[in-house]
Amino acid sequence: MKVLNRLALAISLSCLSQVPLAAQAGEVEVLHWWTSGGEARAVDTLKQLMQKQGHTWKDFAVAGGAGEAAMTVLKTRAVSGNPPSAAQLKGPDIQEWADMGFLTDLNGIAEAGKWNDILPERIADTMKHDGDYVAVPAGVHRINWLWINPEAFQKAGAKVPTTLDEFFAAADKLKAAGIVPIAHGGQNWQDTTIFESLVMAIMGPEAFDKVFVETDENTIRSDKMVEVFKTLKRIRGYVDPDFAGRDWNLATAMVINGKAGMQIMGDWAKAEFTAAGKTPGKDYLCVVMPGTQGSFIYNIDSLAMFKLKDEANKKAQNDLARTVIDKPFQEVFNLNKGSIPARNDIDMAKFDDCAKQSMQDFQAANKEGKAEPSLAHSMANTSYIQGAIFDVVTNFFNDPNADPKKATEQLVASIKAAQ
Structure with missing residues (x-):
């Protein structure tokens, strides 16, 4: 991590030559749920970059892996007429907040920075509302990863799986060796992370889209x-029997220390491995979730910009948007967080093999129509x-007597009721 810290410092200094000091310093208040080790370091880098430009950073961190608590707080603040400068929002949430008139457009900044050229079309469209940019992407996460402790696998005599049959064969060997086969935290978004990876593995990308984006009844x-x-x-x-309520990073720690052999989780888990040296x-090994090779379930980290009244704070907000999209921050943020840059023109030389594979796979899947937005991580609907x-999947996961056929019907009924 010392290398990344030195890199962050060098980047922060280089950014000063690209962004003029604010003529009138303002405050940026950023609501987010980037609170685990690697995530916190990424946010701290952004804070330093904004402070170097003369602005005051007001951190508004609300812990919780899926951001549910953060969204509750945001609604209270926005309705009271006191929104933050920016908030970590996902796909459809960006559209909902823009529909309600809370977001400001970033078209001038986007045009000057040539965002339409440097962002893949799928990412650019997610950041827009009625053709106007209202959010800025920081990075792209892959959801369908399987994290493996190779020492645990060696101890158990297990083979790294490429198919679901091999996945369960490895789980059996790990279990026989006294190692927890699958590290998991019993939270609804974690349950659904596994569920959507299985949908991709068993049903494929086209059906994945019909299930989670189109909510097609026949496919479900x-x-x-x-x-x-x-x-x-x-x-x-x-x-293991103690999974209920466990945070995702504690499940990752089980794989890091060899208590567990595998975890199905997005690539933010990699930041925990990095933080542990x-x-x-x-x-550790990063393996595409067995059965999903060639497909890419994605989650985009982005900050949506809220309408402000104070001119100095508006200036600080604009500088925040420019800083997030600039190459230096895209590099250091994603190096720290485990994700890949949102821009398509970043040199990946400093990234590890997991990130390089992720970037290559995303570009290929995007080109072939096999990149799909994550439902578990608020991108699909x-x-x-x-x-x-969430309710159907988690209730099923926690009920040993649950019937798969009945759960399928419950899924159809619950989605209908929510529409």
């Missing part, structure tokens, strides 16, 4: 979806649809 009510629930139930048998390919799916 299918034999393949019943198979997804059956597989989810099988995974439940390889999770672990080396990819040696101390409204919070109402997401909540309905």
Whole structure:
């Protein structure tokens, strides 16, 4: 991490030559839920960059992996007429806040920075509302990763899986060796992270889109979806009994220290390995979730900009947007956070092999129409649809007597009720 800290300092100094000091210093208040080790370091870099430009940084961190608590706080602040400068928002949430008239447009900054050229179209469209930029992307996460402790696998005599059958074969060997096969935290978004990875593995990207984006009833009510629930139930048998309420980073720690052999989690988990001084390919392995090779479930980290009244704070807000999209911050943010840059023109030389594979896979999947937005991470549909799916998936995961066929029907009914 010392290397990254030195890099962050060098980047912050280089940014000063690119962005003039604010003629009138303002305050930027940023609401986010980047609170774990690697995430906190990434935010601290942004804070330093803004302070170097003469602005005051007011951190508004609300812990919680899926951001539910942060959204509750944001609604209270916005309705009272006192929104933050920027808030960490996801896909459909950006559109909802813009529809209500809370977001300011960034078109001038986007045009000057040539955002339409440097951002993949799918990412650019997510940042827009009615053709206007209202948010700025910081990075892209891959959801369908499987994290492995190779020492645990070696101890158990397990093989790194490339198919779901091999995945369960490895889980059996880990279990027999006294190692928790799958590290997991019993929270609804973590349950659904596994669920959507299984949908991609068993049903494919086209059906994934029909299920989570289009909420197509026929696709949801299918034999393949019943198979997804059956597989989810099988995974439940390889999770330790203390999983309820566990935060995702504590589940990652189980893989880091060898207590568990695998974790299905997005690439922010990599930041925890990095923070623990672990080396990819040696101390841990990043493997595409078995069955999802060639597909990419994505989550975009982005900051939406709220309408402000104070001119100095507006200036600081504009500088924040420029700083987030600039190459230096895109590099250091994603190096710290485990994700990949949102821009398509970043040199990946300083990134590890996991990130390089992620960037290569994202570009290929995006080109072939196999990159899909994550439902578990608020990219695919409204919070109402997401909540309905969360309830069905988590109730199923926690009920040992749950019936996969019945769960499929419950999924259809719950989505209908939320629409």
